[in-house]
Amino acid sequence: MIEIGKYQELEIRRFVEFGAYLAVPGEREEVLMPARYLTKEDVDGAKIKVFVYKDSEDRPVATREKPYAIVGQFAYLEVKAVNDTGAFLDWGLQKDLLVPYSEQKVRMRRGGIYLVYIYLDQTSGRVVASAKIDKFLGNVYPEYTPGQAVEALVIEHTEIGYKVIVDNMHRGMIYANEIFRPIELEENIRAYVKRVREDGKIDLTLNDKAEKRTAVLAEKILAYLMEENTVPLSDKMPPEHVEMLFESSKKDFKKAVGLLYKEHKIAMTEDGRIVKV
Secondary structure: OOOOOOEEEEEEEEEEOOEEEEEOOOOOOEEEEEHHHOOOOOOOOOEEEEEEEEOOOOOEEEEOOOOOOOOOOEEEEEEEEEOOOEEEEEOOOOOOEEEEHHHOOOOOOOOOEEEEEEEEOOOOOOEEEEOOHHHHOOOOOOOOOOOOEEEEEEEEEEOOEEEEEEOOOEEEEEEHHHOOOOOOOOOEEEEEEEEEOOOOOEEEEOOOHHHHHHHHHHHHHHHHHHOOOOOOOEOOOOHHHHHHHHOOOHHHHHHHHHHHHHOOOEEEOOOOEEEEO
16 A cells, blocks of 8 residues: 555665656555656666655655655754745645645744644645644654663753653653753754653653763863863774774764764864863
């Protein structure tokens, strides 16, 4: 079955002048992929990963373009246009994503960025979005174990920490004392379950062992840069030099350097040296 609004691996069934028809192996239903998405490697019977949605004429179409989010996901998207039907969001495809007026919490404006949930409208069969996110959260009780890794979308900063959406299904919270690196609104992050509360909300932490190790090593590197040392630092340093200076692997060293760069605590010179900002 060809699924609208999701990625699928489909088989090239036949070529036509304006593209190729794809299908689920063993099934008769076909969907067109326009010629502009075909490559020289595409041949009869080849299996390719595509995204399927409905075009402006309400026909299913396959594309190699990658939307910013798919059915079942939350995302922050920008409004490109507004008309009598609703607001149209840029989601990375040629056809923009509709948010009907009935699915807007406040009247959306062109150029605004809004948090929406993407779903398949059962009446029209089209992919649409809703800014009324509450009805899509907490509908099933979360089944997680302490320490389990999850994906979290940061949606609100409060006095005690950050509210997040966990795995596109649940409400979660990362308290300030569990945060050891900067995080930002609209950011997708990896987090770890501390506990699932009776109300179904999830307390999270960022402090897994690997991230702690990276943070500690980053502090060592920063301290080294603050001193007058004869050995300049570079991300191209041989592994043995990294081991000698920091008792660390080259892989962990590069992670720590990346963290410091992201936090704007270091910079790279033209000759590749790492310097403190």
